Amino acid sequence: MMAYLMRRLWQMVPTLAGVVLGVFFLFKGFGGDPAEILAGLNASPEQVEQIRDQLGLNRPVWEQLAIFVGQILQFDWGKSWATNEPVAQLFATRLPATLTVMVPILVLDALLAIPFALAVAAVRGSLTDRAIMVVTTVALSISFLVYVIVGQWLFAFQLGWFPVQGWTDSVWTNLTTYAPLPVLLAVMVGLSPQMRLYRSFFLDEIGQDYVRTARAKGLGERAVLMRHVLRNALIPILTNVSMQLPGIFVGSFLIEVFFSIPGIGREVMLAVNRSDYPVIQAVTIYLAVITMLINLLTDLLYKAVDPRVTLK
Numbered sequence: 001m002m003a004y005l006m007r008r009l010w011q012m013v014p015t016l017a018g019v020v021l022g023v024f025f026l027f028k029g030f031g032g033d034p035a036e037i038l039a040g041l042n043a044s045p046e047q048v049e050q051i052r053d054q055l056g057l058n059r060p061v062w063e064q065l066a067i068f069v070g071q072i073l074q075f076d077w078g079k080s081w082a083t084n085e086p087v088a089q090l091f092a093t094r095l096p097a098t099l100t101v102m103v104p105i106l107v108l109d110a111l112l113a114i115p116f117a118l119a120v121a122a123v124r125g126s127l128t129d130r131a132i133m134v135v136t137t138v139a140l141s142i143s144f145l146v147y148v149i150v151g152q153w154l155f156a157f158q159l160g161w162f163p164v165q166g167w168t169d170s171v172w173t174n175l176t177t178y179a180p181l182p183v184l185l186a187v188m189v190g191l192s193p194q195m196r197l198y199r200s201f202f203l204d205e206i207g208q209d210y211v212r213t214a215r216a217k218g219l220g221e222r223a224v225l226m227r228h229v230l231r232n233a234l235i236p237i238l239t240n241v242s243m244q245l246p247g248i249f250v251g252s253f254l255i256e257v258f259f260s261i262p263g264i265g266r267e268v269m270l271a272v273n274r275s276d277y278p279v280i281q282a283v284t285i286y287l288a289v290i291t292m293l294i295n296l297l298t299d300l301l302y303k304a305v306d307p308r309v310t311l312k
Helices: 002-029 035-041 045-055 060-074 087-122 127-140 144-160 170-179 179-205 209-216 221-250 253-258 264-274 277-303
Strands: none
Touching: 002 060, 002 277, 045 253, 087 127, 087 170, 087 179, 087 221, 087 264, 087 277, 127 221, 144 179, 170 179, 170 277, 179 221, 179 253, 209 221, 221 264, 221 277, 253 264, 264 277
């Protein structure tokens, strides 16, 4: 186990190096001149040149790359060009708001989609199965913006159950007052595709020989589904959940913008609109590292879920 872990961590080094080089040269070649962006349209050439000197853009490319890599190794992402706030501090202050919304969404998605999909797969071909598949197909066809508009109108303005917008420094207040509406709408949107996907996983397992053998031995249907079908379908389910996990740490751009949640997602949107390169570069590398670590964690969980899996 330890040898596998160390080997996987070592393999992340060239991948991360490729991401760093890609981000650096991508912004260097196609991002435009940061000095001109910061100076504005009315700046004189002298002012632009002065900003270029301050940012170190007149230095050789290899020296700029060395500075960029050094900042990453020191976890020093520099300062936001728009707000002059340290990027590390920006992440630290925005991350709690993002987690307050995204963690409940992921947990509820999994807790609701897995049992519902298993129940629907158990009655495949029935009227209930067909009706649910029709409903989920219709739900998939509706844009998330429609859910947001209708949800705010119904639950906030008509019923008055939740506020439309707002945020405080109290995690409990945010979780119980301001987060429920965006969480509810996001779960309503995400439940349909997750149910359909997990249903297909369960149906693949239900058709296997070991399920027929378990039934032939007299094992009850509930036990077959819970002990055999669910457990063997956890591998693809874990894979799907792991693909969603990086989004927890980046946030949902639409949710945070429409509900004015001061999270990382909204900050990234603002950074893109302002051409705030330090923030965008930091988010890109930060997301790459998180994705690699989550992939490693998922591979280790495969072993815990299915003892037949070998780590090589």
